[in-house]
Amino acid sequence: MGKSLVRVVLRKELRETFRDRRTVFSVIISPLLFTPLLLSMIGMLVTRQARAEQHEVLSVGLVGGEQAPSLQRILSNSRGLRFEAVSAADAQTRVRTHDLRAALQVPRNADALLADHRRVPLKVLVDPGNEASQRTAQRIHAFFEERSKRLVAQRLSKKGLSPELVRPFDVRDTRISGGGSVAGLMLAMFLPYVLVLSSILGGVYAANDLVAGExxxxxxxxLLVSPASRRDLVMGKFLTVAIVSLVSSLLSVVGLVLPFWLQPPGMSWLARTELTLTPLALAAMLLVQFPIAILGAGLLLSVSTYARNQKEAQSYLSPVMLIVTVVAMLSLILKAEAPWPLALAPILNAALALKQALNGSLDPTFALLAVAASAAYASLAMAFATRLFQQESVLLKA
Amino acid sequence: MVAIDGLAKSFRDRKRGEVRAVDGVSFECRPGEIFGLLGPNGAGKTTLTRMLATILQPTAGSAQVAGYDIRREPEEVRRHLGYLTGSAALYERLTAREVVTYFAELHGLSPKRAANRIEAVFRTLDIEPFADRRCDRLSTGQRQRVSIARAIVHEPPVLLFDEPTSGLDVLSARGVVRFIRQCRDEGRTVIFSTHIMSEVEALCDRIAVIYQGKIAAIGTVDELREQTGERAFENVFLRLIGEEL
Structure with a gap:
């Protein structure tokens, strides 16, 4: 019996795989170039939109304002809101047709109520199905909130009383130093998703190429007529896919984290606060990646072995990819503090453990259970791929 | 040396039920001999050579290749076997040298011996001018030469050729035929499977005519001519498989 040829197979397969433009693109170029670019573009759009909204003047219909000149004087001081006198009937239709963002309905006796220091009922006509209308209503609310405070202060000081009389508490947030950041929160949400997806999908081209392609x-x-045992061949190919998957997920993480550190234009919205990855989070990331990459490699290689050609492998893979994507998306929705049975759910368990680590709320029992379960699934997938590779009817299917 | 005794293989097919692709084949092939397997498509030639190459398990019978049993010592059999089929392809993204080196390594050749062997084989087959070009840039004839180099880099005592000239032009095919003859002259055992009469006539020392998984006749070209009383080899063949002329 000769020595193991796994290394010979692995070296050749890696060399060949990284000469495949599809793999190089999906594993290296796309995560390192396109992920940051995409994030940057989203950032720029969001920033620009926020700025535009700030300067935007919103037109609001005013119903019944003619009889209330004092109230109108107050309204004329509003910033970002332009009031336009309309009839009650017009207001409804013009808000509905988006001609007006919203409308404000003022009672006939508004001025009298104001003078008597009584409450003035104001009605805002808003279209709940229109985002701009909602935003305008919010702005009207904020405007009157601010005016109310000022008016109360004026009235109190006229009577020689302090405004503090009606505001007994003053509540403000102060950021602690060394805590998490908004960026960190975003990362904790997206990283598990990206990681899970890339570590399974990154190896697709390589896996399809390695058996179905051959x-x-x-x-x-x-290759089968060479002295290498089936076990050596499948192990070499299996390790190749696992390595490609690992590289893919590692680079995806790098591509996602890099913009936070480099802060290219458009990223300032996320990177205003400093981002720190704790050593624990890094360790958890690596620990979680390995079993997923191995599980993915086993899965992909099984499909590739069973399929007659790459096209067939692709079509067998589409339901697999759909399931993986849905599971990864679940990790976006589910809370990090999950009940322990979820630690047994393949793929999802890893994503949740990772989410915990990034949140700083790592539950050791959950994490260990997740890693153990993932390792078990991974070895099952590996054993299945190896079994499949031994069958002549599968290998020589034409 | 190859000795086959009652080798059989049956498949289960969904439409046709039990199919006996090879049905009790026995023959012997000696060193320094080119043994031809002649039969129409679907006669069982490929199944037979694949069993000898240990990538298909026989359902009955036994065979020895270079003194090793194909069931009990498949890895030793593969170590002493050179295998080339007409449908064989090369790794497109590797160079000719990388492909042949890979197979040398799979056969456990030391780096030094591999380098020497590759140099010698590349010289014989005139591969050197394009040795470092990627295989997807090679012509069909060049690829076939690299395939041959791949199959013999470990100096196997037994060679199996399954329709090695299919898809080749006359010049390239002649190169392959010349090479097979050279293998015999070096004292190797050569089994050559084909459906092309002229190749069999020109090349083979002895021939087994295979039809429907069974051997219809075995002998030299002249013996088979005598047996059937026909002159043209195509007619010899048709007579042997029981067809009317």
């Missing part, structure tokens, strides 16, 4: 091109038969 069948399709007619190179597999010669």
């Amino acid at each position: 069948k399709e091109r007619g190179t597999l038969e010669a």
Whole structure:
């Protein structure tokens, strides 16, 4: 019996795989270039929109304002709101047709109520299905909130009383030093998703190429007639896919984190506060990635072995990819502090453990259970791929 | 040396039920001999060579290749075997040298011996001018030469050729035929499977005519001519498989 040929197979497969433009693109170029670019673009759009909204003047209909000149004087001081006199009937239709953002309905006796220091009922006509209308209503609310405070202060001081009389508490937030950041929160949400997805999907091209591709091109038969045992061959190929998956997920993380550190234009919205990845979070990330990459490699290689050619492998893979994507998306929705049975859910468990680590709320029992379960699934997938590779009916299917 | 005794393989097919692709084949092939397997498509030639190459498990019978049993010592069999089929392809993204080196390594050749062997084989087959070009840039004839180099880099005593000239032009095919003859002259055992009469006539020392998984006749070209009383080899073949002329 000769020595193991796994290394010989692995070296050749890696060399060949990284000469494949599809793999190089999806594993290296896309995460390192396109992820930051995409984030940057989203950032720029969001910033620009926020700025535009700030300077935007919103037109609001005013119903019944003619009889209340004092109230109108107050309204004329509003910033970002332009009031336009309309009839009650017009107000409804013009808000509905988006001609007006919203409308303010003022009672006939508004001025009298104001003078008597009584409460003035104001009605805001708003279209709940229109975002701009909602925003305008909010701005009207904020405007009157601020005016109310000022008016109360004036009235109190006229009577020689302090405004503090009606505001007994003053509540303000202060940021603690060394705490998490908004950026960190975003990362804790997106990283598990990106990581899970990239560590399974990153190896797709490599896996399809390695067995289904060899069948399709007619190179597999010669390989099977070489002295290498089936086990050596499948192990070499399996490790290749696992390595490609790992590289893919690592680079995806780098691509996602890099913009936070480099702060290119458009990223300032996320990177205003400093981002720190704790050593624990980093360790958890690596610990979680390994079993997922191995599980993914086993899964992908099984499909690739079973399929007759790459096209067939692709179609077998589409339900697998759908499931993986949905599971990864679940990790976006579910809270990090999950009940322990979820630690047994393949893929999702890893994503949740990772989320905990990034949140700083790592539950050791959950994490250990998740890693153990993932390792068990990974070895199952690996064993299945190996079994499949031993069957002549599967390998020589034409 | 290859000795086959009652080798059989049956498949289960969904439409046709039990299919006996190879049905009790026995023959012997000696060193320094080119043994031809002649039969129409679907006769069982490929199944037979694949069993000898240990990538298909026989359902009955046994065979020895270079003294090793194909069931009990498949890895030793593969170590002493050179295998080339017409449908064989190369790794497109590797260079010719990388492909042949890979197979040398799979056969456990030391780096030094591999380098020497590759140099020698590349010289014989005139591969050197394009040795470092990627295989997807090679012509069909060049690829076939690299495939041959891949199959013999470990100096196997037994060679299996399954329709090695299919898809080749006359010049490239002649190169392959010349190479097979050279293998015999070096004292190797060569099994050559084909459906092309002229190749069999020109090349083979002995021939087994295979039809429907069974051997219809075995002998030299002249013996088979005598047996059937036909002159043209195509007619010899048709007579042997029981067809009317």
